[in-house]
Amino acid sequence: MVKVPTVTFNNGQVYPVLGLGTWKSKVGEVTQAVKDAIDIGYRHIDCAFVYGNEKEVGEAITVKINDGTVKREDLFITSKLWNTFHRPDLVRGALQATLTNLNLKYLDLYLIHWPQAYKEDGPLFPSDESGKILFSDVDYVDTWKAMEKLVDEGLVKSIGISNFNSKQIVRLLEHATIKPVTNQIECHPYLNQKRLKDFCEERGIKITAYSPLGSPDRPWSQPGDPQLMDDNKLKAIAERLGKTTAQVLIRYQIDRGNIVIPKSVTKSRIASNFDVLDFKLSQEDMALIDSFDCNGRMVPMNASLGHKYHPFENEEF
Ligand SMILES: NC(=O)C1=CN([C@@H]2O[C@H](COP(=O)(O)OP(=O)(O)OC[C@H]3O[C@@H](n4cnc5c(N)ncnc54)[C@H](OP(=O)(O)O)[C@@H]3O)[C@@H](O)[C@H]2O)C=CC1
Numbered sequence: 010m011v012k013v014p015t016v017t018f019n020n021g022q023v024y025p026v027l028g029l030g031t032w033k034s035k036v037g038e039v040t041q042a043v044k045d046a047i048d049i050g051y052r053h054i055d056c057a058f059v060y061g062n063e064k065e066v067g068e069a070i071t072v073k074i075n076d077g078t079v080k081r082e083d084l085f086i087t088s089k090l091w092n093t094f095h096r097p098d099l100v101r102g103a104l105q106a107t108l109t110n111l112n113l114k115y116l117d118l119y120l121i122h123w124p125q126a127y128k129e130d131g132p133l134f135p136s137d138e139s140g141k142i143l144f145s146d147v148d149y150v151d152t153w154k155a156m157e158k159l160v161d162e163g164l165v166k167s168i169g170i171s172n173f174n175s176k177q178i179v180r181l182l183e184h185a186t187i188k189p190v191t192n193q194i195e196c197h198p199y200l201n202q203k204r205l206k207d208f209c210e211e212r213g214i215k216i217t218a219y220s221p222l223g224s225p226d227r228p229w230s231q232p233g234d235p236q237l238m239d240d241n242k243l244k245a246i247a248e249r250l251g252k253t254t255a256q257v258l259i260r261y262q263i264d265r266g267n268i269v270i271p272k273s274v275t276k277s278r279i280a281s282n283f284d285v286l287d288f289k290l291s292q293e294d295m296a297l298i299d300s301f302d303c304n305g306r307m308v309p310m311n312a313s314l315g316h317k318y319h320p321f322e323n324e325e326f
């Protein structure tokens with residue numbers, strides 16, 4: 010079985026650089042996808058409470074542990090605290106719900122999904138009559154303090170952040186006792202995040218690249234939107250190397266030192282996305298792909314526009 014290389018986090022924990030994404034993986038498809046992924050060799054699964062499919066992901070994990078394919082300690086399971094659970098007194102219960110869904114006693118990594126909080130004690134996307142999301146002003150620093158307690162209790166091995174901008178990270182680090190191990194952010198050639206990556210790495214925070222294939226199945230995609238995997242320049246590189254465009258996009262992240270979590274529910278794609286460990290992109294190809302950067306954000310989180318902690322408004326980077 011091919012072993013995926015690992016990164017070492019700032020707390021000493023190792024993590025596989027390649028994992029399986031599960032956003033939009035439908036109930037009815039995701040259990041088989043995760044079982045296939047584990048059979049193929051994936052050991053890192055990226056989940057979130059808000060994806061609404063953790064129970065089905067957990068069923069796959071349980072089957073694969075019970076049939077002897079893997080032990081719990083072979084797996085690296087990430088999940089994320091949703092925006093309606095930022096209030097410190099809600100954090101532990103939110104984690105507990107995720108652990109129950111996944112049928113696990115601990116998580117390897119738990120992230121604050123977004124810096125901005127939503128109104129608590131109701132739906133995951135609370136809104137007024139006009140459909141506008143109802144915000145909460147809970148400070149992500151207070152949420153982080155509650156996340157740190159989960160590490161102290163042994164319920165999570167590592168904690169991290171997702172979608173935080175540089176100013177928010179500076180502020181978090183001023184108050185943190187435990188440093189985040191990773192910032193999970195959108196990252197692909199159209200939004201290569203060079204400045205935020207350098208900034209995080211200078212502070213010992215690894216980048217996890219989400220939507221590495223350009224998230225073609227994102228719900229708000231419009232006909233005519235640019236499709237990363239159809240980019241002729243990327244296709245030409247892939248053809249020259251005898252690889253698929255997806256494999257080049259995944260390898261691009263690994264060769265930058267990032268963790269990468271492509272999503273698929275299609276067994277052949279889950280397998281080919283994993284088959285990226287026997288080649289490396291040349292410095293010339295890396296530089297060429299870097300040059301495709303065009304601020305092409307696919308996950309802008311427009312529902313949170315106007316929130317004082319929205320990470321992509323008024324951010325430097
Ligand atoms: N922290 C955060 O806020 C966010 C985290 N994420 C995480 O990152 C993961 C990945 O990002 P995501 O936005 O899902 O998008 P990806 O960039 O991973 O793209 C997924 C899409 O690409 C298709 N696909 C996968 N492999 C191939 C292939 N080899 N050839 C052609 N098409 C392929 C999938 O189809 P199919 O499944 O039908 O095979 C699916 O439509 C998420 O699933 C989630 O876990 C994502 C967004 C935000």
Ligand SMILES: CC(=O)C(C)=O
Binds near residue numbers: 057
């Ligand atoms: C996909 C995801 O994690 C979002 C939109 O928060």
